[in-house]
Amino acid sequence: MDLQPEVSVQCPYCWETIDLLLDASAGTQEYIEDCSVCCRPIIVHVSFLYDEPEVWVEPEMD
Template identity: 70%
Template sequence: MLPTVDVQCPYCGEIITLVIDDSAGSQNYIEDCQVCCRPITVIVEFDEEGVPYADVRGEDEA
């Protein structure tokens, strides 16, 4: 089962749930918001215990 991370869309402010592929290590990709469909830059890192966390940015912040 893949882990999930809840993040807040930088455009509409809604909380969305991202499914993280933890076998791929640190990641940087673009995913559309599930609510407003705007492109979000997602930066995924992992803590010392392997738990993922994500930072999200809008196009003007990337």
Template identity: 65%
Template structure:
């Protein structure tokens, strides 16, 4: 189940859309920004209310 999530790049500030695979459970991975191409650390987890939660950070913040 792919869930679209809009996030803000921690480098360039542009809003980009990520497709998150909620069926994979808690995960942590790196995805390049579609605008500035810098690596974004992405954390995904399912909250208590079954809502998909996404947190992003730059490589110097992770």
């Protein structure tokens, strides 16, 4: 199992594809990552099912 899998997600604000480096040792997690293109805060959800990372993102709500 790759402990730092890299995944590509689409920014929910600017729709650019950005790469995220995950920390598999942290397991299922949720954190905020600033988009590398538009710098807006993206809520990143990660779960590890069958050792494969499943990632989805959503915009931060006011």
